[in-house]
Amino acid sequence: MLRKKIIKNRKKLTDKPKITIKKDIVAPLQTVKGMRDILPEDWRYWDFILERAKKLCQAYGYRQIETPILEETSLFSRSVGEATDIVEKEMYSFYSKSRENLSLRPEATAGIARAYLKNGMANWPQPVKLFYFGAMFRYEKPQAGRHREFWQIGYETLNDPSSVLDAQVIQLAFKIFEKIGLKNLTIQINSIGCPECRPEYQKLLKDYYRNKTNRICLNCRNRFAKNPLRLLDCKEEKCIQIINGAPQSIDHLCSECHNHFKEILEYLDELELPYTLNPFLVRGLDYYTKTVFEICPETGPFAGLALGGGGRYDELIKILGGEETPSLGYSMGVERTVQEMKNQNISVPPLFTPKVFLTQLGESARKKSLKIFQDLTEANIKTGESFGRGSIKSQLKVADKLGVKLALILGQKEAIDKVIIIRDMKTGMQEIVRLDKVIDEIKKRLKNI
Numbered sequence: 001m002l003r004k005k006i007i008k009n010r011k012k013l014t015d016k017p018k019i020t021i022k023k024d025i026v027a028p029l030q031t032v033k034g035m036r037d038i039l040p041e042d043w044r045y046w047d048f049i050l051e052r053a054k055k056l057c058q059a060y061g062y063r064q065i066e067t068p069i070l071e072e073t074s075l076f077s078r079s080v081g082e083a084t085d086i087v088e089k090e091m092y093s094f095y096s097k098s099r100e101n102l103s104l105r106p107e108a109t110a111g112i113a114r115a116y117l118k119n120g121m122a123n124w125p126q127p128v129k130l131f132y133f134g135a136m137f138r139y140e141k142p143q144a145g146r147h148r149e150f151w152q153i154g155y156e157t158l159n160d161p162s163s164v165l166d167a168q169v170i171q172l173a174f175k176i177f178e179k180i181g182l183k184n185l186t187i188q189i190n191s192i193g194c195p196e197c198r199p200e201y202q203k204l205l206k207d208y209y210r211n212k213t214n215r216i217c218l219n220c221r222n223r224f225a226k227n228p229l230r231l232l233d234c235k236e237e238k239c240i241q242i243i244n245g246a247p248q249s250i251d252h253l254c255s256e257c258h259n260h261f262k263e264i265l266e267y268l269d270e271l272e273l274p275y276t277l278n279p280f281l282v283r284g285l286d287y288y289t290k291t292v293f294e295i296c297p298e299t300g301p302f303a304g305l306a307l308g309g310g311g312r313y314d315e316l317i318k319i320l321g322g323e324e325t326p327s328l329g330y331s332m333g334v335e336r337t338v339q340e341m342k343n344q345n346i347s348v349p350p351l352f353t354p355k356v357f358l359t360q361l362g363e364s365a366r367k368k369s370l371k372i373f374q375d376l377t378e379a380n381i382k383t384g385e386s387f388g389r390g391s392i393k394s395q396l397k398v399a400d401k402l403g404v405k406l407a408l409i410l411g412q413k414e415a416i417d418k419v420i421i422i423r424d425m426k427t428g429m430q431e432i433v434r435l436d437k438v439i440d441e442i443k444k445r446l447k448n449i
């Protein structure tokens, strides 16, 4: 019978096209540059953050969306902007076999805006509130703590111009960090105006920089020509001095932008959220209008570095060919948040802590134990096992290490008699119970411990 089965399966295997692996080629053991494995020890943090963020996003009316990791390159060049660092230098772009110009998503907003149009979300109840969690890719020089594949959690509110939503987006962003347990955070906020008032301000900015171009870095000279707002974003020492004297966008807003911004600050005051006006905050993407904000630790190794950021992008969907759809969003970097949690000594519980450990000895006991294990997990009793180990002693050692309250011992005799031994790991007391009563008995005991 068994032999027949094997022969049958073999035949199936040989039906498939043959893949020959040259024996002299050693399988590559390295990850691609800038990529890394996220091991279970670290994934605990990812999971901890995601679980809290997800619950809060749902409570604020956001529903989860996942857009493709791969999009047409033009989506990002049109939305994020041709003259941004992301599109100019950091895109993972390539040609597919059918000569399509594709890119791994460097951020999520552009894909979601595309999804809004493609799926006719304008016909859904407005605003459309969506949240996401996923990997993004930027081809930047990998440096300490930065990777080319990185994770973001974020959310978008599509099609609503009201300032109250700007405040709510910021409130939620702050709340997520609070729920994770982070302290000493501050919100930096600015308004960079709209197509009405921004050109005027950009002109003032260019006028200010015009006779200083020989004193700024090479990058800034490029920005001066292509994307003057980004001049304010430079981190070079010599440029920072010049930035400090530059005209500020909040002094040159049109009345609509001015009022919008004023209202947001009033909401933030009402919510008693800690914010600082940062007149030089612009964010690195072209699609932002009006509000931009970042959330940063006030102290510690990441002081002043954004853990998350976002803003309004009232023009984005129009740029992609849709109707006027004023929208806004936020995203937080998971890696940096995890690091900040470690900086602030926030401990994360292990993903799985069994309360009960199932041990077995002998052939017939082992056969039964799989079913018992399944019954226990179905009854929501977190159960550990080490079925591969031979002796009860070595299995109990594992149980002891895991710190379980109770161990179940199933030997040959117990298997035949349809009973099991419950051992209290603390006192060492053992009791025999009937197999069909074991779940009730364990539940009772766990309650009493």
Ligand SMILES: [Zn+2]
Residues within 6 Å of the ligand: 193, 194, 195, 196, 197, 198, 253, 254, 255, 256, 257, 258
């Ligand atoms: Zn304006």
Ligand SMILES: [Zn+2]
Residues within 6 Å of the ligand: 216, 217, 218, 219, 220, 234, 235, 236, 239
């Ligand atoms: Zn510079």
